[in-house]
Amino acid sequence: MTVQRATVWSVVHEERATLCRDLATLAPEQWSAPTACTGWDVHDVVAHLVDSAKATRLGFVRDMLAARGDFDRQNAFGVARERRDDPRDTLRAFRSVVTRTSAPPAPVATRLVEAFVHGEDIRRAVGLRGDYPPGPVVTALAHQLRTTVRMGGGKELAAGLRLVASDAPLDTGSGPEVRGPAIALLLAVSGRAVEPGELTGPGVTVLAERAAS
Structure with a gap:
């Protein structure tokens, strides 16, 4: 079973919107729950999703040059850039990028990987479950x-x-x-x-x- 490229973004947008609704139910302390992403709590993963949604080909190349080709360092730059002091502000930033279709220079299927895997990273850290197509x-x-x-x-x-x-x-x-x-x-x-x-x-x-x- 595969998904045509033309429908990938609609799936990603729906997953982002659904995750925003789940995030709105979190208690303040749940934002600091550790996730399966080493060294990242829930707040960090949401900041990463904001950064990923705002990524462009040019911006990705620029960040990778600054990170000297290190993907982990590049991701850390993005989290630092998009993580607000108040998780509610980071959530507002995430809501603002729900329908974006920009992406780094990678296959479009990576957008599905980001949405599903990081969605579960967050949900499993706080005892929630997603319902995925x-x-x-x-x-x-x-x-x-x-x-x-x-x-x-x-x-x-x-x-x-x-x-x-x-x-x-x-x-x-x-x-x-x-x-x-x-x-x-x-x-x-x-x-x-x-x-x-x-x-x-x-x-x-x-x-x-x-x-x-």
């Missing part, structure tokens, strides 16, 4: 499987494993099976830990160990 999640997952870890994907993590989605028409790869919801598979190949029992099969331990390393 299976087709676009599979598109994001397919992108991660084609992309190396160095470039933000999970190709090496899934190598030699068979991934099977329990809620979408996805059955890819060969080897020990890893089965579960498409969003959990996407998180796992994006280097995130998932809850015990969320994924099943003889390949689960291998995938978890690779992600942890």
Whole structure:
């Protein structure tokens, strides 16, 4: 199952709007909850999403030059730029970019990865769950499987494993099976830990160990 490029932005816009609604329900202390993004709390991830939504090809190149080619440093620059003192102001900034369609020089599927993975980074940190459309999640997952870890994907993590989605028409790869919801598979190949029992099969331990390393 894939999503045509023409529909990707409408999905991204809907995911941003839905996340804004969830963020509006957070208690002040929940904004400082640690997330699966090492060193980032919920507030930091939202600031990153603001920065990512405002990114342009030229701006990305400029930031990467300033960061000397280091993606982590470039992301840190963006968080510092967009993180307000008051989380409510950062949320207002996020609302203001919900419908933007600018992006860094990367495949459009990366916008789906950003929306789904960081959406879950935030929600899982505060005990919420998202309801994601299976087709676009599979598109994001397919992108991660084609992309190396160095470039933000999970190709090496899934190598030699068979991934099977329990809620979408996805059955890819060969080897020990890893089965579960498409969003959990996407998180796992994006280097995130998932809850015990969320994924099943003889390949689960291998995938978890690779992600942890």
